[in-house]
Every structure is written in C-alpha cells, then in structure tokens.
C-alpha cells in the first residue's frame with residue numbers, strides 16, 4: 001500500500017484548487033493507495049525560528065506539527081495543491097516549507113546525503129488568479145530546492161491560471177487534463 005500525503009494549501013474548501021486536488025486524487029485507488037489530505041491552513045504550522053539546533057542534531061526541536069513531518073517522511077507521494085499568493089505560496093505553506101530547513105541542515109551540517117530514507121514523488125497543483133506564470137514558477141523553484149534534500153523527485157505539475165475569471169468550460173477542461181496527469185504519475189512509477 002503506497003502512502004499519499006496531499007498538502008492542501010488553500011483556505012477555500014470548495015475553491016478551484018480544492019476541486020483540482022479532489023479530481024487528481026480520485027485516480028489513487030483505495031485498494032493500492034492510502035491517501036491522507038492535510039489542510040495546511042488548519043495545521044497551525046509553527047514557523048522556523050532559526051534556532052540552529054538542527055545543525056548539530058537531527059530533526060526539529062519545535063514540538064508543534066511533529067505528526068505532519070512524520071507523515072511527510074513516510075509518504076511515497078507528496079501532492080501539493082496551492083494557490084499563488086503574492087507571487088509565492090500562502091503563509092501556512094511557507095511556514096511548513098521553512099521547517100524543511102531541518103533536512104537541509106542535516107544534509108549540509110550532519111553529512112546525511114538524503115536525511116529522509118523513503119524516496120518520494122511529488123506533484124504540484126498550482127492556481128493563479130492572473131494570467132501570469134510568475135508565481136507558479138517561483139513555487140516550483142521553492143519546491144525543487146526543498147525537495148532536493150528530501151529524497152523527493154518532482155513528477156510533474158499542473159498550473160491553472162486566470163482563475164479569477166474562470167468559465168465552466170475551462171474548469172471542465174482543467175478537470176479532464178488533471179485526471180490524465182494523475183494517471184501518468186501513477187503509471188510512470
């Protein structure tokens with residue numbers, strides 16, 4: 001049974017980002033995949049305070065969100081579904097990504113080449129209100145950097161732009177396309 005952790009990064013439970021994530025996850029059959037969706041806005045992720053403790057011993061000393069990091073470390077797939085906020089990710093997701101510094105410091109200071117044992121594939125579902133790809137590209141770079149020391153290869157991404165003026169036909173088309181992306185991700189593994 002493969003573990004899938006979906007990091008849902010929007011506050012809207014029925015917004016466009018949620019609908020895309022939901023359609024994407026349908027392809028992960030319950031007989032083969034154990035899927036857990038985490039609403040990152042509800043996790044109250046404590047920010048990294050750069051205490052530098054993870055430079056001298058492995059892991060983050062903050063007590064908060066330990067279960068979330070355990071889930072991420074044990075996942076086979078990390079699916080991120082996130083809207084662009086100010087050319088980047090929303091604050092709760094950014095707090096989570098800053099806490100990934102524990103893996104970067106383990107790699108650089110503790111000489112652990114890949115601190116996380118289990119290899120993973122990630123997929124990014126990104127939405128933007130405008131027609132610009134700038135914010136999505138920045139998030140892809142952020143994910144590439146963080147995942148490079150998390151034993152995680154990005155297996156693809158799906159960017160839906162212009163969501164602030166999205167018509168029904170465009171939404172239906174996006175749902176069809178994202179379903180194909182999910183099937184590709186599953187079959188390529």
Ligand SMILES: Cc1cc2nc3c(=O)[nH]c(=O)nc-3n(C[C@H](O)[C@H](O)[C@H](O)COP(=O)(O)O)c2cc1C
Pocket residue numbers: 010011012015016017018083084085086087088127128129130131132135163164
């Ligand atoms: C605080 C905030 C900042 C935003 N910044 C951007 C931005 O920089 N670029 C952009 O294209 N859209 C931006 N948007 C629009 C959202 O990315 C867009 O509405 C998104 O599709 C919302 O998805 P959701 O309703 O599923 O959460 C912003 C929205 C908010 C609330």
